Amino acid sequence: MKKPALIMLAIAAPLLNACSGGPNEAAEYRHSIFHVIAWHFGTLGAMAKGEQPFDQAVFERKAGILENLSKLPWEGFQEGTAEGSDALPAIWENRDDFDAKANRFEEEASTLASLAREGDQQAMLDQVGKVGQACKACHDDYRK
Amino acid sequence: MKKPALIMLAIAAPLLNACSGGPNEAAEYRHSIFHVIAWHFGTLGAMAKGEQPFDQAVFERKAGILENLSKLPWEGFQEGTAEGSDALPAIWENRDDFDAKANRFEEEASTLASLAREGDQQAMLDQVGKVGQACKACHDDYRK
Numbered sequence: 001m002k003k004p005a006l007i008m009l010a011i012a013a014p015l016l017n018a019c020s021g022g023p024n025e026a027a028e029y030r031h032s033i034f035h036v037i038a039w040h041f042g043t044l045g046a047m048a049k050g051e052q053p054f055d056q057a058v059f060e061r062k063a064g065i066l067e068n069l070s071k072l073p074w075e076g077f078q079e080g081t082a083e084g085s086d087a088l089p090a091i092w093e094n095r096d097d098f099d100a101k102a103n104r105f106e107e108e109a110s111t112l113a114s115l116a117r118e119g120d121q122q123a124m125l126d127q128v129g130k131v132g133q134a135c136k137a138c139h140d141d142y143r144k
Numbered sequence: 145m146k147k148p149a150l151i152m153l154a155i156a157a158p159l160l161n162a163c164s165g166g167p168n169e170a171a172e173y174r175h176s177i178f179h180v181i182a183w184h185f186g187t188l189g190a191m192a193k194g195e196q197p198f199d200q201a202v203f204e205r206k207a208g209i210l211e212n213l214s215k216l217p218w219e220g221f222q223e224g225t226a227e228g229s230d231a232l233p234a235i236w237e238n239r240d241d242f243d244a245k246a247n248r249f250e251e252e253a254s255t256l257a258s259l260a261r262e263g264d265q266q267a268m269l270d271q272v273g274k275v276g277q278a279c280k281a282c283h284d285d286y287r288k
Binding site: 025028029031032033035036039065068072076 | 220
């Protein structure tokens with residue numbers, strides 16, 4: 001265990017340092033994961049808007065990625081980490097409602113991935129709007 | 145298609161704007177995905193270093209997340225996006241070598257997830273070091 005431990009010290013510390021800019025690690029994580037989500041969701045949105053040609057393989061891949069990513073932001077919403085971030089303190093005052101909205105986003109993203117595997121183009125593109133609404137429902141109440 | 149299109153315009157644009165700080169979208173994406181990777185890998189590293197008690201369920205979940213995330217950074221390494229980022233131009237001059245190192249990271253992360261599902265604690269902790277070495281191999285040659 002000594003060797004991997006030493007390697008980890010050498011690797012993980014600069015890796016984490018290089019990526020984090022401020023004292024609020026949780027906020028940095030939230031910012032990053034939502035940015036990654038927006039990157040992938042952006043492609044699906046562009047297809048729904050007709051800005052980018054529909055591509056079944058790309059859509060299916062991105063929808064699968066989004067389904068996985070949708071589960072990841074929530075561990076970054078630790079109590080006491082609102083300061084200096086876009087997260088409103090209301091999150092921790094209404095945790096049940098916040099969690100319900102987070103779950104809805106996960107469910108809509110999961111439905112999108114299922115529809116993408118089934119391949120009904122219209123249903124897929126409509127579902128992109130439902131995912132977007134789930135994003136918005138949370139942002140309206142809980143983001144600065 | 146009109147309605148989701150409008151919703152998407154309302155949702156995706158501010159979502160993307162809120163998350164991106166500069167003109168180099170690809171660099172912002174790379175920064176974000178590596179930060180998310182570091183967040184999850186950090187927990188595994190802390191267990192390997194004995195800084196955090198070993199927890200099979202947490203390890204298995206994080207290793208599974210890492211396996212999925214390891215596939216995501218590479219689409220952000222588009223030609224002509226080195227400027228203003230930590231990516232060295234050498235990436236695009238040695239693309240085959242860079243891709244091989246990226247593949248190695250994916251493979252080591254995938255092995256970690258398999259070992260985590262099997263549950264041999266020593267093998268899992270040793271493999272954390274191998275993943276770290278795969279990170280380092282790329283950073284040594286291709287990161288500022």
